[in-house]
Amino acid sequence: MTETAQRFLGIMTGRRQGHPPIAEPEFCSQLSAAAPLFDLKVLVFHPEGVSKNGDSITGYAWTEGRWQQTVAPAPDVLYNRCFYSCPQERKAAAAALSALSGTIPWSRGLPDKWRVCGILRRSPEAAPLLPETRLYTGPDELSSMLAEREYGVFLKPKAGSHGKRTLHARLLSRKQGGGLGVRGRDGDNEPFLHHFRTLDQGLQWIHRFTGKHSYIMQPYLHLTSSRGQPFDVRVLMQKNGRGAWTLTGMAVRLGGHGSLTSNLHGGGTAVAVLPFLLAEFGSTGAELHDDLAAAAALLPPLLEESCGRLGELGLDFGIDAGGRIYLLEANSKPGRTVFRLTGDRRAAKLAAENPLRYARHLLLHSPAGRRNSSYNTLRYRQENEINGS
Template identity: 40%
Template sequence: MWRPSWQHSGQHAMGILTTQTEDDPPFLNRDFYRRLCLYGRRSGLTVFVFTPQGFDWPHLEVFGFTYDDAHGWVPGRFPLPALVYDRCFFTSKQQYAEYRLALRRLQEHRSVRLLGCGLKGKWDTEQLLRRDGRFDRYLPQTQVLRSMRTLAAWLQDRREAVLKPQGGSQGRGVLLVRREGADAPGSTENDAGASFSVRGRDARNRGLERRFAGEAALLRWLRRFVAQRSYLLQQYLLLQTRTGDAYDVRALVQKDGAGRWQLTGMAVRRGQGGSLTSNLHGGGTALPAEGFLAREFGPARAEELQRELTRLALQLPEALESRHGRLAELGIDFGVDTGGNIWILEVNSKPGRSIFTYVQDHHGRHEAIANPIRYARFLLTQLQPAVTERQRNINAR
């Protein structure tokens, strides 16, 4: 069987750590990883894909796959790479435990560096941004859902709450809970007319809608729905088009070949009619941001919004990096409410990039693939800590 001739050296290699599946080869996102392998080869960098189950620690090797145009996906044994690009996602506690063990052992090995250290979760990220101080007016009110009493008190004060899983993605498990009826804020569950509605998506990303005659029935159902998962309560924002469709603005920011943050691209994700979320996996569509915002707010205001979104998209990674550690790329979800106010909804350190395909932004699609390779090559010669990179970014402006 053909084997890649450069597999015997890990000094100029980047391994993509991803989740093992039953597929052949045993991982998802194969087109993305294929492009990374090919661009890496053209750039003089060995790129291969491996999973937490592929380690041979006694020999300091991993079993993985690389891609070659002539042979397709080729399996092989590779030395531990100098850099690891963490693209692991997990759907079970066992997968998460295997991932954490592999990551810990990699970080203990002096010759291996991570391209970027993944953010922990929505609440931790929100707290990092709060501590910075520059983003308070862009952050929705957020609270950890410690018990259903927390939600009951929230609904008495505000009538509406968005429930988000701390570790969720793609809109799965996100709910809007609304107190309805003739009761005023501050009333109790015994008041006549108190009723509740819930809409959103379940853990399998299926739409759901429920109604409850009283608070007790609502909380019983939510306890079963939430189960043992960690959830956040968040202020409900009216992030809709004039026709009532949910939308957000996704920005992809990445380190370039000089270790500086760049805005790779920006696009609007518009949800299906009646959907709470705008995620593409939930049936949403992607549209170019410039034209969409101009239609919603007029050309002049749209231009102002884009300038502010760009500024925030470049400030956020520096703020997070200075408190968290090295990052390589971020997907930032912004909301723009009906009054034209910008909100920071979510920051993801393992972002997707399918928006560029949807909006036919071929340059953005290419840059989204090329930048991790360019930054990897930069790190192989620099390997400087995040605070040094941040200072370089500031000095370059």
């Protein structure tokens, strides 16, 4: 391979209604449009589009401002953007990844939230960032934690995302009617609120709600703005064209009044970080900004050491009224809509282009990348033109 050879980045993603039927069409079109700057071509495909032997894939190429269905050989680098809502989707993705075993993975994934906590808890520098975290094993364990926590307990699925199926349970005083108050979001990310007259009724309802899903429990943290809106800070860390971790950008995600989470999928929005921190914390806001950047730089190498090579991480931090920073979640398949909402054009551009820079780095420096040259012989076959989104 020469350094000017054009190569093939495959983006494996989920389905959506519409044309083309691919998830994140805006992000995929941004990647595709910028790819020639890095001597790359992009094909977006579903796991089912991979042939059983992995020799070919059927997907969608962004050509002249529109999506066209395309058949191509196996990609040189595979960027997995699949989110799994059921076991069948996970199984299909696993089969596709197995068939494409000769393709360079753009990034490995992270384990579930419980295991991520276990990894970071071993680090003296990272451990103070973690809220107390326990595994939910049943009503007795939850009852014990509720008795210790005046403001209640926050429960979330070990492998969940977007704030779905999260719960805040709190013991209610006599003035509030007693029993247990439960608010949260269901599997469709719709909010709900329940009041159970007795603790046992509430515990049993929660146990049925969790079902076969594995959950973790944390103390409910007051992570709300002075206007009563839940907020967190999303920090996007990405590898650049030299394979080094860089901070792409930060944004505050704000939920609605009374909302349990600040996730954009739950109806939240985003604002610029520094003005928000200065308004909320005064002169210490600038220090908090620097502390967030330092915490974000600390975490990727620690996770990579245990989980394997990573390409990007979305790190969500909470800040309480006293200015203490907590790591709420680490996501190896982060979104980047926050930068469009805040108007941070620089961060938005980097967020879309850094995956291409890092893919090019992998091709130029990995043994497999130098050995394979499938894209030099790639010939697209256009089928069933599809209008661009």
